[in-house]
Amino acid sequence: RAVYRENFGRRGEQELEPLGDVESVDASDIPEHELLTAGFPCQPFTECNPHRRGLDCEGGQLAFEVVRILRETQPAAALLENVPGLLTMHGGADFGKIVGALRDAGYAVGWQFISAEHFVPQKRLRVYIVCIRRDLHKPRARAESGSFGRPLSKDGDFGGEDVVDWLDTSSDLQCKWRARSVQDVLEPPGPALEAYTLTEAQWEKVASFEGTPASLEKRLVQVDGPARTLRSSYKQDSKTLSQFVAQPGSRPRFFTPRECARLMGFPDSFQPGRGAVGFPRSSNASSEEGNFYHQIGNAVVPAVIEAFGARILAALRL
Structure with missing residues (x-):
């Protein structure tokens, strides 16, 4: 509801509130x-x-x-x-x-x-x-x-x-304005992306699940083409379903919340809430990001x- 309020909470001078269940x-x-x-x-x-x-x-x-x-x-x-x-x-x-x-x-x-x-x-x-x-x-x-x-x-x-x-x-x-490939939605490399890099344990679990180098390679998004379907369980199902962004000289990383919003076609004016790249990280940023990943995976384009x-x-x- 907080994301709805932040992005769609006003129509002119009128405040809009979700009606509920x-x-x-x-x-x-x-x-x-x-x-x-x-x-x-x-x-x-x-x-x-x-x-x-x-x-x-x-x-x-x-x-x-x-x-x-x-x-x-x-x-x-x-x-x-x-x-x-x-x-x-x-x-x-x-x-x-x-x-x-x-x-x-x-x-x-x-x-x-x-x-x-x-x-x-x-x-x-x-x-x-x-x-x-x-x-x-x-x-x-x-x-x-x-x-x-x-x-x-x-x-x-x-x-x-x-x-x-x-x-x-x-x-x-x-659309004339659409991002043509995954590369078009990625954030520039920088320290802010370190928070999205898979831990050694996470990457080992993925590698163990996939079994072969060829299968593991398919878990890395090809930046010159489209990504797999974003799911509401993104990051939570990292062992089996999530797709990752390769990083030279480092383990792969997850898509950031902002990148996920772009993959869905939401403009950068859309506010995914705190915790995403470009927004203040708070003490409960992980929880906030998890909520947003869940929402964006359930969204429509x-x-x-x-x-x-x-x-x-x-x-x-x-």
Whole structure:
């Protein structure tokens, strides 16, 4: 909440405050709006979680809180985001239930898989669900019934109803201002980066887990290309998943919080809080950084949302 307050806490003279747990939010407390953007927990659906339970757990059920807000507020459109595993959980049954609930709430529903690497130097395949209120939906030439439970879809694949003109991954989706490679987001070498260097014990654990030099080499980011997907457990899962930045004459280091924000496409005006490079380090900086890594790993890439937002706006103007 502190990060939200610091970055989005004011609109003109008005102070904005998060309403709290979505399960306790009354729809009447939500200001009138035309577009609802939302994400619900991905952990119940991601294939990275060996214990995923989909809708059979409390986190998965939060998807229906989004449906509740939509049903009660009836904005013109909605844009939701989650991991590709959402479509295959329980053979596609979970996704079918969510789509059915969205349609019952009065919306035409379609979805598309897009990797963020078209916009930022990070491979991040996600499914984006677009909902247009049924009375505003203008059917297009093609309408696909949807294939729940099919194998993980590829970048650019789409399904459901043609609620918008879907993004064309064969064309140039890249933002003119985007960072083209990991090198573009890295901080210059200096003493401030020492705090992010892996300890000898940490690096030994990674090397032991990988087993071979060739496998270990893959844990170092190639700075002339995109990074792996940033996860909410970055730094916490250093033995198995985290990717590192090579440092000449030293052990590799973690991405800094600021670099992670850049990998997601957040501008440098975005405030990640204390503890990050360029910000004062406090006595509990490790805890603050851990919270930020968790938040940024759960975030969406703003440029992708902007691209879908433009398509939604165009569809509503037809």
